[in-house]
Amino acid sequence: MNERVTKLRQRSLETEAYISAERAELMTEFYRSAGNSSVPVRRALAFKYMLERKEICINPGELIVGERGEAPKATYTYPELCCHTLEDLDILDSRPKISYNVSPQVRDAYEHRIIPYWEGKSMRDLIFAEMSETWKAAYDAGIFTEFMEQRAPGHTVLDDKIYRRGFLEFIADINDHLARLDYLNDVEAYQKQEELKAMRISAEGIILFAERYAEKAKELAQMETDVLRKAELEKIAEICSHVPAHAPRTYWEALQAYWFVHLGVIIELNTWDAFNPGRLDQHLYPFYKQGLAEGTLTEEEAKELLECFWVKFNNQPAPPKVGVTAAESGTYTDFANINSGGLKADGSDGVNDVTYLVLDVIDEMRLLQPSSNIQLSKKNPDRFMRRAARIIRKGWGQPSVFNADTVVEELLRQGKSIEDARQGGTSGCVETGAFGKESYILTGYFNLPKIFELVLHNGLDPKTGLRLGLETGDPKGFSSFAELFAAFKKQLHYFIDVKVKGSNIIERLYAAYMPSPFLSILIDDCIAKAKDYNDGGARYNTNYIQGVGLGSLTDTLSGIRYHVFDQKDLTMEKLLKALEDNFLGHEGVRQLLLNKTPTLEMIMTTPTRSWWTFLTRTILK
Amino acid sequence: MVDGQIINIMKYSIHDGPGIRTTVFLKGCPLNCQWCHNPESQRFGQELLYRPDRCIGCGLCLEVCPNGAIIAKSGNLKFLRDQCQVCGACCQVCYAGVRELVGKTMSVREVLAEIEKDVVFYDESGGGVTFSGGEAVMQPVFLLEMLKECRKKEIHTAVETCGYVNLEFLQTISEYVNLFLYDLKLMDSQKHQALTGVPNERILENLSWLVKNHSRVIVRVPIIPGINDDEENVALIGEFVTSLKQGQELHLLPYHKAGVDKYQRLGRTYLLPELQSPGHERLEQIAGKLEQLGLKVKIGGGSK
Numbered sequence: 001m002n003e004r005v006t007k008l009r010q011r012s013l014e015t016e017a018y019i020s021a022e023r024a025e026l027m028t029e030f031y032r033s034a035g036n037s038s039v040p041v042r043r044a045l046a047f048k049y050m051l052e053r054k055e056i057c058i059n060p061g062e063l064i065v066g067e068r069g070e071a072p073k074a075t076y077t078y079p080e081l082c083c084h085t086l087e088d089l090d091i092l093d094s095r096p097k098i099s100y101n102v103s104p105q106v107r108d109a110y111e112h113r114i115i116p117y118w119e120g121k122s123m124r125d126l127i128f129a130e131m132s133e134t135w136k137a138a139y140d141a142g143i144f145t146e147f148m149e150q151r152a153p154g155h156t157v158l159d160d161k162i163y164r165r166g167f168l169e170f171i172a173d174i175n176d177h178l179a180r181l182d183y184l185n186d187v188e189a190y191q192k193q194e195e196l197k198a199m200r201i202s203a204e205g206i207i208l209f210a211e212r213y214a215e216k217a218k219e220l221a222q223m224e225t226d227v228l229r230k231a232e233l234e235k236i237a238e239i240c241s242h243v244p245a246h247a248p249r250t251y252w253e254a255l256q257a258y259w260f261v262h263l264g265v266i267i268e269l270n271t272w273d274a275f276n277p278g279r280l281d282q283h284l285y286p287f288y289k290q291g292l293a294e295g296t297l298t299e300e301e302a303k304e305l306l307e308c309f310w311v312k313f314n315n316q317p318a319p320p321k322v323g324v325t326a327a328e329s330g331t332y333t334d335f336a337n338i339n340s341g342g343l344k345a346d347g348s349d350g351v352n353d354v355t356y357l358v359l360d361v362i363d364e365m366r367l368l369q370p371s372s373n374i375q376l377s378k379k380n381p382d383r384f385m386r387r388a389a390r391i392i393r394k395g396w397g398q399p400s401v402f403n404a405d406t407v408v409e410e411l412l413r414q415g416k417s418i419e420d421a422r423q424g425g426t427s428g429c430v431e432t433g434a435f436g437k438e439s440y441i442l443t444g445y446f447n448l449p450k451i452f453e454l455v456l457h458n459g460l461d462p463k464t465g466l467r468l469g470l471e472t473g474d475p476k477g478f479s480s481f482a483e484l485f486a487a488f489k490k491q492l493h494y495f496i497d498v499k500v501k502g503s504n505i506i507e508r509l510y511a512a513y514m515p516s517p518f519l520s521i522l523i524d525d526c527i528a529k530a531k532d533y534n535d536g537g538a539r540y541n542t543n544y545i546q547g548v549g550l551g552s553l554t555d556t557l558s559g560i561r562y563h564v565f566d567q568k569d570l571t572m573e574k575l576l577k578a579l580e581d582n583f584l585g586h587e588g589v590r591q592l593l594l595n596k597t598p599t600l601e602m603i604m605t606t607p608t609r610s611w612w613t614f615l616t617r618t619i620l621k
Numbered sequence: 622m623v624d625g626q627i628i629n630i631m632k633y634s635i636h637d638g639p640g641i642r643t644t645v646f647l648k649g650c651p652l653n654c655q656w657c658h659n660p661e662s663q664r665f666g667q668e669l670l671y672r673p674d675r676c677i678g679c680g681l682c683l684e685v686c687p688n689g690a691i692i693a694k695s696g697n698l699k700f701l702r703d704q705c706q707v708c709g710a711c712c713q714v715c716y717a718g719v720r721e722l723v724g725k726t727m728s729v730r731e732v733l734a735e736i737e738k739d740v741v742f743y744d745e746s747g748g749g750v751t752f753s754g755g756e757a758v759m760q761p762v763f764l765l766e767m768l769k770e771c772r773k774k775e776i777h778t779a780v781e782t783c784g785y786v787n788l789e790f791l792q793t794i795s796e797y798v799n800l801f802l803y804d805l806k807l808m809d810s811q812k813h814q815a816l817t818g819v820p821n822e823r824i825l826e827n828l829s830w831l832v833k834n835h836s837r838v839i840v841r842v843p844i845i846p847g848i849n850d851d852e853e854n855v856a857l858i859g860e861f862v863t864s865l866k867q868g869q870e871l872h873l874l875p876y877h878k879a880g881v882d883k884y885q886r887l888g889r890t891y892l893l894p895e896l897q898s899p900g901h902e903r904l905e906q907i908a909g910k911l912e913q914l915g916l917k918v919k920i921g922g923g924s925k
Contacts (some may be wrong), residue, residue, distance in 0.1 A: 588679045591716035 154271025159436025641749025749777025
């Protein structure tokens with residue numbers, strides 16, 4: 001790591017995160033004076049409005065430019081999705097883990113301008129107004145969470161399109177599709193027109209944003225006294241006036257083009273922060289090879305640029321949550337997770353020289369963001385695996401390892417084409433997807449042990465005494481494990497239905513009120529279908545409910561099956577009493593369950609299979 | 622079919638032969654090494670492990686013990702090991718894990734089912750199953766059955782032995798063993814007798830036969846500071862093994878204290894409490910010396 005990178009990295013690590021009201025203020029300003037237009041066009045105009053006005057920030061010494069907020073670690077909020085209360089801001093400011101400084105000015109802006117405008121108007125308000133009493137009771141009891149009450153959908157990853165084409169070309173595409181709309185026969189033609197217009201406005205917005213960076217770099221260059229830095233700033237100005245309007249010509253331009261796109265996505269909405277360049281090594285390789293061959297790029301320069309690029313990710317904290325999630329989850333980091341290795345679209349080994357460069361950068365930078373993983377295929381060389389293993393063994397947690405061949409298999413099973421599957425990978429935590437072509441909608445965690453707890457209480461929540469679920473029978477009356485498990489399946493099925501009914505409404509609410517035209521430009525086939533990313537415009541649309549607590553559920557089922565039904569050394573009455581007392585005064589029962597329960601392997605596979613059977617039946621129909 | 626007396630089946634073992642292995646520990650050993658780190662493996666038949674620190678005072682053991690080996694004394698439970706007939710009734714009811722029977726009877730089929738669960742790991746890592754102990758060869762009929770079954774399933778087999786066994790047994794099983802891990806401790810037979818309970822002539826003779834007649838033997842020498850790491854013993858071991866086969870593979874296993882607590886749980890006294898693990902430097906010296914004699918030496922027990 002050279003001196004420049006060391007300084008940039010250090011600054012990124014030392015700067016404290018703070019809440020910036022810039023986006024919330026601009027958004028409020030825009031909506032106060034917004035004229036009458038279709039929803040997608042209004043969203044696009046809001047996006048452009050922000051990019052025309054937001055602060056432009058070029059940090060000393062950096063080579064890749066652009067921040068989401070007005071400075072590194074400025075953290076945006078998204079009041080149109082979910083508006084922080086003053087209490088939320090106080091919690092974020094004072095919570096012990098990963099706090100966000102909240103200045104009196106930000107608090108003031110919220111109190112006097114932002115909250116008064118958005119109160120009752122956010123997506124969150126809309127969602128809760130539309131959910132059934134059953135859904136709300138289950139949500140309150142912690143049976144499931146709902147991701148989209150605070151974040152927009154958009155857990156997705158980019159493919160190679162921005163390295164081949166500039167936004168002017170995307171605009172040409174959009175105009176093409178606009179010209180071909182069939183107003184005579186297609187009853188959706190108007191809707192499509194508005195969506196396409198919205199995409200065009202968003203594309204213009206990002207070009208304008210880059211041009212503002214070019215201007216700023218020029219300005220700084222004129223004032224700069226250091227000759228070397230002056231030249232760098234001139235170069236930055238030249239790059240920013242070329243990308244992302246046009247396709248990148250060089251390695252440096254490729255990285256800068258991606259970074260503008262990244263900022264566009266995370267400024268438009270707070271899309272689960274999983275957005276990332278995906279197969280960065282493969283996207284960069286042609287530029288790298290060309291630069292080296294022409295003598296315009298050295299390996300050291302390529303690495304330095306990549307490290308400057310890394311710092312940009314780490315400068316963007318995750319947008320913090322509201323309510324109990326803000327208070328208790330200690331909102332973590334972003335989830336940009338860069339994939340290396342894997343396969344090429346034609347099925348051959350995807351590892352190249354940039355892959356090793358990326359691994360070196362991971363090793364040297366040791367930053368929380370971006371996260372990194374290797375996609376390990378049997379077609380990859382051992383050198384790749386060894387190099388990654390040498391980093392992993394240092395023990396700081398990156399890169400993670402995925403079986404690329406299994407990932408491809410999984411994507412194929414979900415119906416993706418083989419080429420799309422090979423160019424896919426994993427993102428966020430572990431979610432697989434077809435990069436640049438898929439909308440993965442994460443709907444929330446589903447608490448499996450809680451469902452079982454309801455079964456043990458015949459549908460009542462022992463915490464509140466409220467009836468939440470079906471009456472699946474008094475467990476004291478069950479004469480076999482099969483009966484108990486059948487009751488569990490019934491209760492599980494019931495709540496999956498509750499969840500899915502809610503999700504179906506929430507997804508439509510996003511489609512109708514919160515389209516994301518900028519992201520739609522980036523994900524195939526939104527332009528071709530003239531449909532928004534949040535409205536099924538992507539080539540592949542996947543919904544997830546994330547079942548959690550499988551370990552606890554397995555332990556629970558094993559214990560009950562073994563002791564209550566097989567060994568009969570514990571009665572259901574005794575067990576329920578112990579649970580009611582949280583094991584106080586029942587140490588023997590606790591020790592029995594803890595120490596004398598064998599791991600029943602089939603016990604884990606059975607509920608997992610039930611989970612999948614239900615989910616696929618309900619969702620993939 | 623004869624059942625086996627098993628102490629434990631350990632998954633993901635990487636120190637008992639190549640790759641990822643499942644190690645089956647058989648109970649009972651003809652030796653009584655003072656430094657033994659698995660004292661519960663020495664005796665044949667079941668034993669009771671006792672960990673009073675875990676006791677929650679529920680008193681269930683008191684109710685079920687038919688031999689009066691547990692008494693309540695001023696609110697505490699006291700264990701009279703002399704009275705204990707190792708019937709295991711108390712272990713059945715001891716939920717807190719204070720009382721645990723070590724040693725269980727398992728059929729060939731049961732053990733095989735456990736081994737087969739990890740075949741995918743053996744295949745991927747070049748691993749397999751290791752029969753250890755105690756002394757695995759002391760249960761020759763069971764062992765032979767196990768080995769034959771593993772061969773049928775194409776599972777790589779290793780047998781770890783102290784060598785103090787009937788040569789005929791060794792000869793009978795050797796056809797079904799892919800790898801012998803053969804322990805060699807002390808060359809002085811009197812000292813061997815004093816510290817392990819038996820002389821070493823038979824061990825040396827059996828090793829001679831095995832090295833000459835079996836394709837894959839690794840000699841394993843535990844390095845126990847102050848007991849067998851002296852220059853003379855090291856040199857004698859080196860000379861003896863080289864005389865059997867030039868370039869013979871030999872592994873040095875550094876002594877460790879992991880088993881010391883178990884003596885207390887068994888109601889026994891550990892005779893070598895002062896003993897420390899050998900330093901890496903010393904191990905390197907010994908390895909260097911043995912290599913000079915023409916042996917292929919490695920420190921540690923896992924290998925390819």
